[in-house]
Amino acid sequence: MTPTSSSPSVDSAARPDTDGRWTPRLVLLLIALAWPTQLLAAGGILGANATAGVAQAFHTTQVVWFGLTLTLTSTLLTPFVIKLGDLYGKRRVMLAMTALGALGETLAALAGSFWLVLAGRAIAGFYGPFGALSFAAVRDVFPARLVKSASGIMGSSVGLVALVSPFLAGWLVDGWGYRGALWFLAAATAVAFTLVALLVPETPRHSFETGFDWLGGLVLGGGLTAVVYAVGQGQSWGWADARTLGWLVAGTVALAVFLLIERSSAHPILDLKVLRRRPVALALTAGGLAQTVAFTMPGLAILLALYPHIPGVSAGLGWSAHHNAVVSVSWNLVMFGTGLLASRLLRRFDARRIWCAGLVVMAVGYTLVGFRHGNELQLALTSCIANIGAGVVVAGAPALVVGVVTRDEQGLGSGMLNMLISLFGAIVTAGAYAVLAADSTVVKGTAFYLDTGYSWIFWLGALVTVVALALSLFIPPLRDPEAEDARPAGATA
Known part of the structure; x- marks a missing residue:
């Protein structure tokens, strides 16, 4: 018997009438879900570039809260978003989230005081858990044969975002300051609301419960x-x-x-019986660890690129932000292309094998980055190897979750993966800075990092990837969503 959720589906999902092939309508539907999902990644890059401008505009030493406020609000709300999506349908919750996100960024852009900026960012944080619903919605609204590939394409599109966002951030911040970045995020979130409203059908409810x-x-x-x-x-x-x-x-x-x-x-609010199942626990933990590496390491590499090169004091490469954006085009294109290829292969082959192969390549890649990162050619070549694996990881993680949960449990699985990425991301980032601090030089109150520290943060990424690989080896055969969704709701196998 296959365990099922304690909250079976209330109504049937409205599936497109297709034989499992891509149609213009499905492409538009994927864009409507991918745009707001990956806008979160773009927002992180834009926000990081706007931080210095916020600090200078409001003369504050507490600018860390500019990003932290949004992260904390998003983390706090994620459990509620998961449950509300099951109770009332994901589309309704998505619309509320994107509306609040646009409102919050608008308030932050208009704010005349730092604390009002933080209030706007807190409201914008309601949009933060969007990924907890969007990947689950794919299983509700796409034909079963396309669930894995659609999830993979949506996940791998983060490479495209990473490719464009640094150039966009430089143009906005250089031309209009931090408010330019915030106005763009407000407008882009309003577009996300429109796309969801016009193109995404209501998803089925997955809970009978009336209490909360x-x-x-x-x-x-x-x-x-x-x-x-x-x-x-x-x-x-x-x-x-x-x-x-x-x-x-x-x-x-x-x-x-x-x-x-x-x-x-x-x-x-969370069905702990589902989370106690070994396949679910293994897939979520391995997926959270691996995606944390895929998302966190490129951000830490920016430190290496932008910190100055001062022999004996700082081992940074001393690049400008624009130069870094130009060089990073190579590995971001590799990540996006590999993710697209992996999304196609997931339909034909065992997702576990593709996933484990991606982890091996990513671990080898970041090991090499740790050894060879001293100039443009070295960093580009080693990062491209790492991002071949990262492309597989961001495309394969949603398919991994699809394969260990039922359709009624998809929201819970995707939401828990989202929470683990946030938690693991904070831990890995803190660990990386601790490693850097252990091999640093302080000059006039500013810490500059030496080469051994940079090497070890990439090796830390490789080590975390190896842990994810070790866990992944114990994941049992995955469910086929096409066969799973063909059965009546609540049926067991």
């Missing part, structure tokens, strides 16, 4: 938020600082309390 576990959601979201906050601040506060330890303990206690609450809740 608000307490469980707040405790889970609050616990995750506390841990992410502590890890994010640990480097500046110090890992032994009472504030860091206090937030870590508070977050850990909240997560433990959440487990107790869910066991006795009549309407649990």
Whole structure:
């Protein structure tokens, strides 16, 4: 018997009448889901480029909150978004999220004080968990034969975003300052709202429940938020600082309390029986770790590129942001192209083998980056190897989740993967900065990093990838969504 969710589908998904081939309507539908999903990645790049302008405009030493506010709001809301999507349909929740996202970025762009900017970013954070719904929606609205490839294309499109966003960020920030970046995000989020409203059909509800576990959601979201906050601040506060330890303990206690609450809740916000299944736990953990590496390492490589080259003091390459954007075209194109190829192969071959092959290549690639990153040619060649694997990872992770959960559990699976990427991302980033700090030189209060530190952050990425590979070897054969979705709702195999 195949375990099923405790919340079977209430209504049947409206599937397009096709034989499993791509049609113009399906292409538009994919764009409508991919645009708002990958806008999150673009927003991260634009926000990073706008941070210095915000600090200077408002003369604040607390500019870290410009990005952190959005991240914490998104983390807190993710459990609620997962459940609301199952209760009321994902399209309705997506529309609310994109509307609030556009409103928040508009408020931040218009703000005349730093705290009002933060209020706008907090509201914009409602849009943050969009990926928890969009990948799950693919299974609801695409023909079963195209679920894996559509998910893969949507995931791999992050390479295209990484290709264009640095140039866009430079143009906006150089021409209009930080407000230019925020106005663009507001307009792009409004476009996302329009695309979802016009092109995405309502998805089926996947829950009979009328109650809602608000307490469980707040405790889970609050616990995750506390841990992410502590890890994010640990480097500046110090890992032994009472504030860091206090937030870590508070977050850990909240997560433990959440487990107790869910066991006795009549309407649990997360179905823990699903998460306790070995295939689900393995796929989510391996997928979260591997995607964390794929998303985090390129951002850390920007430090290497932009920090100055001062012999004996700083081992950065000393590039301009524009030069870095030009050089990074190579590996971002490789990531996008590999992801598209992998999305096609996922329909024909065992997704586990493709996934594991991608992990091997990514681990080898980042090992090589650690050894060879001293100039444009070295960094481009080694990063292209790493991003061959990363392209497979971003395309394969959604297919991995599809293969271990039922259709009714897809929202839970995608949402948990989203939460783990946020959590692992904070931990890996903090670990990378700790590694850099261990091999640094401080000049007039500014830390400059030496080459050994840069090497070790890439080797850290390779090590995390190897851990994901080791877990992936124990994932059992995956479900076929075409066969799974062909059965009546609630049927077991």
